[in-house]
Amino acid sequence: MPDACDGCSNDLCLRNVPLFSSLQRDAVHALTSEMEHHRYKKGEIIVREGEKASAFTVIREGSAKAYRITPDGREQILYIFPVNDYFGARFLFTEERVPYTVEALEPTTVCTLSKTNFENLLAEHSQVAIEIIEAMANRMSRLENAMQSMGGRNADMRIASLLLEFKESYGHYNGNFLEITLPLSREGLANYLGIARETLSRKLTQFEEDGIILAVGNRVIRILDLAKLTDLSYLVD
Amino acid sequence: MPDACDGCSNDLCLRNVPLFSSLQRDAVHALTSEMEHHRYKKGEIIVREGEKASAFTVIREGSAKAYRITPDGREQILYIFPVNDYFGARFLFTEERVPYTVEALEPTTVCTLSKTNFENLLAEHSQVAIEIIEAMANRMSRLENAMQSMGGRNADMRIASLLLEFKESYGHYNGNFLEITLPLSREGLANYLGIARETLSRKLTQFEEDGIILAVGNRVIRILDLAKLTDLSYLVD
């Protein structure tokens, strides 16, 4: 059982969470006092698929992956939740059971809000409800894009799309170089894309040969030719 | 330009739409008077990808498909909207542009509500907002399932899953036979699944040989062995 996170409890730790940006300072403070705080090590399970959904969860530090185990034993990753992202709004509304397992990708702290507190929050702050709808809408856009790209027949396109997607959340400049610090191992990336790890490796090697990217160790990819990558994401041919 | 639908305008035509089931009779009546009504022939475009999103749309009769054209020229179908379903709630919130083209699959009538009227509706009837969140949540579940199944490596599983999904909306009994009247041609089904039409044909033939289904003409599939179909949807091997 993970430790409680006390470094957070008397601080306005939710200040930076976009979802709550519309709230007044004291409302955030009140909210914080209602939340529980937990700390997880890398690889620990935050919620497990099939459990009763009980809380709305905000990622305060670290990041997590949400996945299901497919019938043939593969791990299909559905979402990556970066810092300040959250999950659980949706299945508090409609489902009893959590639809996927959420696992910490690194040392991670989360704040959780019980179902009733969450419902009160929505009732009292309609702006938060609207922001949740917007966030759900964005997530749906992502799923639709993912679906389109997974329907796509070739792996290059899917990989290029993924790199561009990760660039948004995990891209940064190292000197003049645009680099992505990947949140997942090659195996994880492959599971996210629904392809074999070996295929991913081969394709990335090919991207390197084509001068599009450069792998810097296992977790960093430097983008050398963004235009070409964008082309690939549209059409490989 | 499609004709206006006048058979609907002074009737409580939205009575049967689940989304509005929480509204009082007179609220529905008021709503109806604010809606525009349009009629489309099979194949006509209701909204086109990239247009400015301007209205919330309810399918009153008929059905429609929502799709994007992928860079390699394929049509990737994202949703099928059956009678009484609706679309547009989501992109009124967040996006200026419609993320997919919606096309009538058969003679179809729709009712549309302008952005401002829709916003007023939500403001006055918070229950509708909650039902929209729930509907979005359900659609996300479907997308997540679709994503899992598209990540799945074999086509049999995807096809079996699709048949079971369609059974919910399009299944009916013909005598003792459970039958699905397909909303799409084989080509459409293949585009929905992201596989080649020929592959779909071959697999369906194989399903017939295995005594799982029986194709009755081009648009009806009779399910002979639901248990086997369910097995397939989990794992082919």
Place this chain on the structure above:
DNA sequence: CTTGGTTTGTGATTTCAATCACAGAATAAA
């Protein structure tokens, strides 16, 4: 009922990705 355009099934072939197997690289720990 006939007719003509459209949709569908199926054989032959090709292509792309999965799988198996293993060595080399990277990373974390002592």
Place this chain on the structure above:
DNA sequence: TTTATTCTGTGATTGAAATCACAAACCAAG
């Protein structure tokens, strides 16, 4: 720094689905 373990790249092979090509079946309109 060294060592142990996990992660990654790559060759060989297999396998599943895409593609090409065309005939048969379907269905809607006279």
